Amino acid sequence: MPHLPSISGQMALGPALRLFPVAGNALLHLRSALLFAGAPLSEGECELIATYVSALNGCDYCVGSHRGAAEAQGITPLLLDDIVADPAAARDAEEAALFALLGTLTHTPSSVRPADVEAVRATGRSDDEIAHAVQVCAFFNGMNRIAEGLGLEREPRSAAHAAQQSANRGAVPADATAALLRYHDGLMLGPSPLSIGERATIAAYVSVLNGCEAGVAAHRAAALRDDLTAERLDAVIADPDAAPEAMQPLLRYVRVLSQPGGAVAQADVDAVFAAGWSEEALFHAISVCALTHQLDRLTACPGIAPDPRVAALYAEH
Incomplete structure (x- = not known):
């Protein structure tokens, strides 16, 4: 459904x-x-x-x-x-x-x-x-x-x-990396019901789940553009219960979504809507989660360097 x-x-x-x-x-x-x-x-x-x-x-x-x-x-x-x-x-x-x-x-x-x-x-x-x-x-x-x-x-x-x-x-299109960069910039930096910091917090949390240290560092830096202190942000990406109340169901949702096997339940969705988030906000959270899973794997193969433009996504933050 x-x-x-x-x-x-x-x-x-x-x-x-x-x-x-x-x-x-x-x-x-x-x-x-x-x-x-x-x-x-x-x-x-x-x-x-x-x-x-x-x-x-x-x-x-x-x-x-x-x-x-x-x-x-x-x-x-x-x-x-x-x-x-x-x-x-x-x-x-x-x-x-x-x-x-x-x-x-x-x-x-x-x-x-x-x-x-x-x-x-x-x-x-x-x-x-x-x-x-x-x-x-x-x-x-x-x-x-x-x-x-x-x-x-x-x-x-x-x-x-x-x-x-x-x-x-x-x-x-012939250039997949250019398409990826456009998608990244539009999703992470463009108009959204989620602030840039909220999107980066979701991405940092997913990178924690993936064990991707480079992703955690990059998205953590971007998340600090919001008013969270470094100590509070580190607590949030370690445990969603430490997040602001409205963010908690979004982070719990992407935690379930990050598990294989279609584990998302209607109760997970209802909790997001009950916190006041719109369909578009949930779509953006899902999309940020998905993009982070992609980026974390693009940089995970030793000796197969990602396109320098992809590597720059981490360096520039």
């Missing part, structure tokens, strides 16, 4: 995001840049990664959507099931090593080690290919939270339907 009253029962992700066009359209633009730009990974490989990550996160909506898209690109259903169950069941050692890395990056990004990346390199994958795979993995760790946070429910798409959508997608 959708969590926001304005989202109808079987609404797809695209129309749902367009209800909030400032952030939603930028997110759709980023999705196109990552999945359809064509290099260095094929569209089929991107859809396989999307399905794998979504299955690990227990996001049934995204699994249904991207499984059909992967099948439309020639990925067999049996392969999808086998890789989700065990990355070692991939088509070859190259693919198995890559999916082992992406599995660790999804489950525990702070635990990725140089040896995990080197194992993928040793199979012949280029750094550009690994970086693209990490980008897609990171993006879907965020997108899964969007779908789960909105409570989207939809029947799985057929391969034929997915193929038609792919054929009709139109022009796509």
Whole structure:
């Protein structure tokens, strides 16, 4: 059941995001840049990664959507099931090593080690290919939270339907990082029912949950633009019960949303609305949570440096 009253029962992700066009359209633009730009990974490989990550996160909506898209690109259903169950069941050692890395990056990004990346390199994958795979993995760790946070429910798409959508997608942007930066700046610094400090506090808290020290430091600095003292902010990102009363249900919501498996309950949503927050405010909180999951994973692979423009998101704060 959708969590926001304005989202109808079987609404797809695209129309749902367009209800909030400032952030939603930028997110759709980023999705196109990552999945359809064509290099260095094929569209089929991107859809396989999307399905794998979504299955690990227990996001049934995204699994249904991207499984059909992967099948439309020639990925067999049996392969999808086998890789989700065990990355070692991939088509070859190259693919198995890559999916082992992406599995660790999804489950525990702070635990990725140089040896995990080197194992993928040793199979012949280029750094550009690994970086693209990490980008897609990171993006879907965020997108899964969007779908789960909105409570989207939809029947799985057929391969034929997915193929038609792919054929009709139109022009796509070539620079995924530029699309990510535009999305970041609009979401974190643009107009919102949440202040810049409140958005940064949510992001810092999610980075705490992810064990991402760089993310905590960057978003903590931005959060201090509000009137919170450093001591109070540190208490808040350690325990939502220390937050101002109105912020507490938002932080509890993103804590639940950060867990895999679609754990968000209607009571979590109702608590946010009871604190006086609007649908748009909740959408922005969900989006900040999702973006933070993405950014934390983009910077988590040792030896695969993120685009300098992404790294600058941390340095500039």
